[in-house]
Amino acid sequence: MSTPEGGRPAHHWCGTMPVHHQMIATRPDYAIARAAIENTTFARRNARAPRRREVVTIPVVVHVVYQQEAHNVSDEQIASQITVLNQDFRAANPDVSQVPAPFRPAVADTLIEFALAGTDPAGQPTSGIVRRRTGQAQFGDDDAVKFSSRGGSDAWPADRYLNLWVCNLVPWLGYAQFPGGPAETDGVVVAYHAFGNTGTATAPFNLGRTATHEIGHWLNLRHIWGDDGDACSGDDFVADTPNAAGPNFGAPTFPSVTCGNGPNGDMFMNFMDYTDDRAMFMFTNGQSERMDAALSQVRASFVAKKVLDGMWAGVAESVMRT
């Protein structure tokens, strides 16, 4: 949730930011970049900057890093993940019909699509899939999978591709990097058993929603509970996701009330909660606006110039472009 539009001066952002402790502590340039991105995001909202009407398609490179052949996910499984992304980000997923009535007006078609890259960084035709056999039995959340020198696969240029690594990730299902971080680690990582909706995808994380969630982060979305543990003080900087306590797990029954957010309770069916794949099926308009803000600045390299100009039309020069 968020305070009403304009109710919070943008410069308070640093004081309310909870984590990325590690990167912020070790990389002050990252902290500065993050603050600038949030300032521009708030300023666009306050200025009622134009919303994008054209579809943006993000080229994706999938790096499959495997020691065991069983983790070498098939082309078909990769295609299934791309299909899921194109449904989820366009509100074209069949289960969007399960959104409870009070939340239906908030459902967003984000006008973002994904396609396996057809051209590699050298300009040559590609399948958009890189397969690397590794000596590493497993990977953690330390970015090793993103470097050939550490048994992984090097990122393609982050201003032209969304890098998506699939590997034997332990102990959880995925992790992301917010916009503004180093290009060589930019992208998302997903466990082979939580990727796509066929092959090695395993219930209850077998509908491709882990990648949907992680790419939400890559486009600057925060968790709907506000990343404050189980408290009610955190914020996802989005107005139409109700204030919620901590993450929801499994498949809750509507309504699930926390933080005095009755009668409708937590929006646990939002992609940015922690529910099972079959229990999450929507982004909101506020989240879509936030992703648009990312695409208008720090992710602008994915947007055609004409479209980009439209997103800034009529916005005062004082709204800084990051």
Add this chain to the structure above:
Amino acid sequence: MNATAAGLPGDWVHAREEDTGGAKVYRPWGHPLPPSRWRHRIELRPDGSYVDHRLGADDRSPRARGHWTVEPGPRIRLRPDDQGEPARTLEVVAAEPGRLVLKDLP
């Protein structure tokens, strides 16, 4: 550390499926649990240090380190090495081999 600390040191992971009455059930790291997007893990080391595997905004698990002591109750007092972070107190509801039940105190 003192005599009441018996059973407390260990590498513990939250088995939320077993939670009851506002208390959190922890099992030893490695205990078979269903896959999850995240579980809280805390290493209470015998030397009095701890590693708290927290939940990061980007789904990583940033590690917070500090020192732990046992207070009457018994309670566990966690004092982060980061001076900017507040200390926390956990009530020990039960401490059995292979099972630790904790409750957050305000």
